[in-house]
Amino acid sequence: MKKLAYFPGCAMKDQARPDENGALQALAILGYEVEEIPRWNCCGTVYSLAQDDLMRHVGPVRNLVRVQGMGEKRVLTLCAMCYGTLTRSARFVEEPERLERINAFMDTEDDFRGGIEVVHLLTLLRDEVGYEKLASKVKRSLDGLKVATYYGCVLLRPREFAVDDPERPEVMERVVEAMGGTPTVFPERMECCGAYLTVGRSDVVTDRAGRILRSARGNGADLVVTTCPLCQFNLDERRPAGAPSLPVLYLGQLLAWAMGVDEPAVAALVSKEPATGKPVPSGV
């Protein structure tokens, strides 16, 4: 078993539980001993874009100090938002003057020394596990399911922190293929759902969700998969009346089901066809 420090973030303990449950079971099957970092706190969800707003980087950086304290050099996130804040804040405070100020501010903590690598589940699957090994662990193929791969913003932008090509990504599509599914590439797969605007401008988010879901369905998808809890909420809960009803699931749920773990949300989408034993869509 390979040890891996893990930062869950708030959503994984709340609305995105199914993602964490699924992903952690899948990672165990893939040979990882995942260890949650001690005394973690919220990453802040959104990265501060201002030059003088150092205080808003304390949240993510303090989590990286905890990783450092474990003697680890890297940390895993499942959540796209957490990936964004942790990677970007770490780089922003590496500049010596900022580092000195932020360490002075966190005077009860060990100094952050930098050099912690943040990995997202998708990059781990691509760069370390590999699509072939992933495919070899698949017990139930997603054969017959057309999966719309929704990236959203943070996984792909800005360019320096993108998990893949920001305009032509393929990592999520390859992961879906490794599980036996058919990825549905649709034009809105990289377009923002509205993120935190859902708090005060749910009208905008509802409109965005409708466009994204219609685009996915219009391109033949049976379901949408994402790694972002805010995207999942916005697409699912802000779905406008009359929009396609296709389910919006987390990557962790698909991985778990494909590897033979109980996952009712995926099981509901497929039914065994007695003649071939292959799963087929149950008519979404």
Next chain:
Amino acid sequence: MASELDLSRDRLDAPFARRVEELSGENPYACYQCGKCSAGCPFADYMDVLPNQVLRLVQLGDESALDLSAPWVCASCLACGVRCPKGVDIAKTMEALRLLALRKGISPAPATPDRPCPQIALVGAFRKLTP
């Protein structure tokens, strides 16, 4: 006799533009108004003026940019920044405008959130819509 044309940036060099530059770390005068940011912005439909027009107001030192809805409709998705041929990260300019407004006491934060509302969205909104 024709008067001499002054094409230097000196006449445009407004304190407001410099303040926005200082906060955002992005040079507003790098923008040559191609409009690619607005063409790809998923939120342009909901803005009062387009992203490239926001940047033009900043270039002109026009503080009415602080009264626009556009910076508050921007969700920092960064689609503009990855496509800008001049490498301007416009989302940072939008953030600077939000912060300048917030620090003057202007905030569009709703008194109550639209429901249901997950904590991940609330934390994000607190960070973007409060000083």
